[in-house]
Amino acid sequence: MAFENLTERLQQAMSKLRKKGKITEADVTEMMREIRLALLEADVNLKVVKEFVKNVRQRAVGTEVLDSLSPAQQIVKIVDEELTKTLGSETATLNKSPKIPTVIMMVGLQGAGKTTFAGKLANHLMKTEKARPLMIAGDVYRPAAIDQLKVLGQQLNVPVFDMGTDVSPVEIVRQGMALAREKKNDYVLIDTAGRLHIDEKLMDELKQIKEIAQPNEILLVVDAMTGQDAVTVADSFNQQLGITGVVITKLDGDTRGGAALSIRQVTGAPIKFTGTGEKLTDLEVFHPDRMASRILGMGDMLTLIEKAQQDYDEKKAEELAKKMKENTFDFNDFIEQMDQVMGMGPLEDLLKMIPGMNQVPGIENVKVDPKQIAHQKAMVMSMTPAERENPDLLNPSRRRRIAAGSGNSVVEVNRMIKQFKEARKMMQQMTKGQMPAGMDQMFGSGIKGKMGKMAMNRMMKKQKKKKKRK
Template sequence: MFDNLTQRLSGVIKTLRGEARLTESNMQEALREVRMALLEADVALPVIKEFIERVKQKAIGREVMSSLSPGQALVGVVHEELIAIMGGERAEINLSTAPPAIILMAGLQGAGKTTSSGKLAKWLIDNKKKKVLLVSCDIYRPAAIEQLKLLAGQVGADFFPVQAGQRPAEISAAALDYSRKHHHDVMIVDTAGRLGIDEVMMKEISELESLLKPIETLFVVDAMQGQDAVNTAKAFADALPLTGVILTKLDGDARGGAALSVRHVTGKPIKFAGVAEKLTGLEPFYPDRMASRILGMGDVLGLIEEAQRSADQKEAEQLMKKMKSGKGFDLDDFKMQFQQMKKMGGMSAMLEKLPHQLTQAAQNMKVDDKVISRTEGIINAMTQQERAKPEIIKASRKRRIAAGSGVSVQEVNRLLAQFEQARKMMKMVNKGGGLAKMMRAVKGMLPQMR
């Protein structure tokens, strides 16, 4: 995500090396770098112009603290303005109304409205403990109705059945009556999209908005469309009383133009971002965290929250009890750590939220989801006794395990070495007061990190 923008902006620090303070002359080249980075990221021109002007006004003459270089000070200003341009504070979803709170989903075909409706339902069920009804008004695509019905079953939401020949207004009116009778907290209405903006679509969705009077009208837009996404968002904002935006496919957006432009152009806050294909891959949008990720600082808070959501507390407690009883950390426990990582979206999803230097180090070490799957395969090829007592795994056993998992003996050796390091770290933590020692051990495991 935002790889090129991150690399270009990290180069800004180098352009100001050796300067004592920020001045108009020494900032000229640095701001040119920022402008080029934003242009390459497909950010809207009016947004770039205002952004550069605001950075310039804030930065010139700013005294640089002794602990910071001028380049770092400028990055600090850029960080502040990135947050501001994406909306400043996180915009919460509004459910403050008599039930059901109606959420109308708008957007073009292919933007991810139906999938986002299912993901939003899951987020509301998991995080807000709401009873959700999913409704499809996309009568032009029977597959979309079936898809939403399937998603409802997967996320634990109710689904309103559509009868053949019903019109969108008729469906929504009947669904609203059904939702009230069955005491739903939230009703999410998925609407029809087109390949382009047209009068028929806008008229239809405007009628639905007037009939339902939703508390939230969310525009769903594909972040990978860049400038086109921003233009479409503006057209919808002009035609509908939008309350917010959902940016989908943000994990595939290498440029970042839509994320940086859509709030400024539409005047509507980004409320959620689609960051993965899985049903848990919809996250509240935090401008400050996104700005940190763009500048290569990572989103450690987001990573911790994801770990807390995904972690199996029962398994974690069992492991701690086992460690305290003196039974020790074995290969089954090691495998469980990788399974927890998968629940968090895999290595790629975790790397997205790490600071840029750590991401680079992990990539240099070729740490990816394929490696994790291979590691699990090697452990699965072991007997229960070998997993419990790895010290018995000698040459002949290694050859059998390698053959059984389709890898080389060297890879089996590598896994056993990594396990030993992990076991040492677990012992340090278990002894109490060993966190500093554990961090030194982690540093030793990552020789590429500086």
């Protein structure tokens, strides 16, 4: 995943402060030197690095920080706030037209992921707003782009307007816009052509499309893997077209993440979405504060909760919460939850969103094998309906039968049942607003541990307030 190396380096730089009761200006200088190197290694723009380091240092060497009771925590807070500021401070929403349709134009270099993003955005708008989008295939230079958009349209049941590859993209957009107005589509998503590099012909074409479509949004799609080149590309597109927002794709890849930290500062255009995988659901609204927390290893519970809510209706969630509280959560629920969690993405990525999980030794090496999940499901499916509903029935002879029926050993069946019971106990504690037993050890005692506890406590307080409002 992106930022992993940066996260590790930043944590190392700040962890040295926790060993000191009193922090001097020299300590801050040493920490800022290491942070500067970490940012440069992550391919962050030099100008952005200088500005960030200057701002953190100015705030960190103040007497109210160095003379405070917990200077190390204060400095971590400052780094978090400045990182959020660098990423854009506020979450940027889509610009909408007062009358339909709202027009969104995707631009960027070839291979950045514009066509895939068009499909992801259409899916996102339908889920969050029950929108009726129309996608326009404006990339006539790469025939596969039109076919790809049509396939995405079929998967989503979204209409795609195209006129083949022999018609000018400008004319395709003109007629596509007329169709959208006729059919009263509330969104028009225009997929445009890209090049391997920026050239005059490409820009002229995009300017003509902009003039005809009068887009509310011009979203620049950039590949996080391109590093510093992404910043140069963003700056060029911004100067010639006036982009309104940025989409960073392939943030799940083995990238240093520097582009995300640089683009906002260089162009002034906010990052609005990030692509985190190949599936149509792998799209996240970009929240600067949450991304800063992730980079600093403080987790991201809000995004984790939102991911879960996407697949749950309120009634179902309430039923599950009641079962957890009353300790009646059974193996049928366990299987359902397993399927839901696996649908949210790789479990190892979800774990890292939990505050303090970065403190668990070896968490960076955790990889969940889908085969292991299949084995556990096989064990549950080998149980009788009564056993699934009442795990207390599982005596040794029943466990031997389940092991034989699922092709697993008795040891593996015992381990799975033990994990189930521990998980059920933890869920019961959390529904009562308690910190689960052992969580303190997981968070640790240093700066990062305290920040993790703070993040978890904030989340639990929000949940309590939400219940009171209801």
